[in-house]
Amino acid sequence: MTEFYVDLHVHIGADSQGRPVKVSGSRKLTFENIAKECFSRKGVDIVGIVDAAAPGVISDIEQLIDSGEMTEIPGGGIGYRDRVVILLASEVETSEENRGHSHHLILLRTLDTAKAFSRSLRRCVSNIFFSTPVCAMPARDLYRMAMDTGAIPFPAHAFSPHKSIYGNCVRRLDDAFPLELLDSIFALELGLSADTDLADTISELSEYTFLSNSDAHSLPKIGREYNVMLLESPSFDETIKALRRKDGRRVVANYGLDPKLGKYHRTYCPRCSRTFQHESPPVLVCPECNSASVVRGVLDRITDIQDYSAPKHPAHRPPYRYQIPLEFVPGIGPKSIDKLISKFGSEMAVLHTAQEEELREAVGNKAARLIIEAREGTLPLVAGGGGHYGKALINDG
């Protein structure tokens, strides 16, 4: 078996006709460009595109298959140039009675599954043409509907404050899902502001496979979080086996941002415009103005609902490795990023395998040192909150 780089949460900005799909997404984020970016710059082998139930995207896929540019592969998924496999998926927003909204990802095996799911979804969402359609049903009904079409649903960015199952809906998954449904959910996406150490303080999560995905809204953000999976070959079926940890297939590592760099790591008070970096969690009301209308940080929420004060990792849990994407490394601009990618072949190679000596030749001593410090996790970090990313700083002296 071989290790593959897998990012299962990438959005479409627009279809090939220029019609917007994700309004806040980059227009360059088309189905075809995502495949190209993974192939030629990112080094991502399997990419999940989560707007594949939108009709404009479906017709783009049909066209790419008809022209021979892409092909459906036998194990499920769409192949591009013998190296990148695209998994079709859909992100959907649901709402719990008297509680909040949450996002869920649904993996779709084939284009036919995507079409069937799109037809069912169309009946219960206000606008099927846009990204992350809002569906007037609780998550459990969406999961039943998805499973009926043979699709695989799981919670997206499970702890984020505005739109997630733990963030603003429930303290325990069995408050949202009946047991027979819970038994058929086997994965959960951590989101940028959480990691395995945080999620493994919640006892009911020990059987789940954790995913670290980018939730990219632009091409450069693809792969800022990803999973390394051990698979026989890149396909939908093999990926699902890895999520279920069957026949030796598994996630062997999660690579993600240090959760401090995520946009919602700590509680933020909009009234005081402050993120509470140093207060011990959970911060649930603003320590300055006592307002309870704060944007609850992921660390604060998890601390509030956790069963253990320190993580208890189950034996199957792979390591979570922090990575600082090149975009976040201080002093590395778009020009240096282009130079690095053309020298080393992909961002993955720059971040993980390039030697300091070689980096120096490409971008000079100072930048090379910063990339190595980012890799070693020695850059000082300021936590994000309230929708603002955290920051990596330069070490003094």
Ligand SMILES: [Zn+2]
């Ligand atoms: Zn989402």
Ligand SMILES: [Zn+2]
């Ligand atoms: Zn998303």
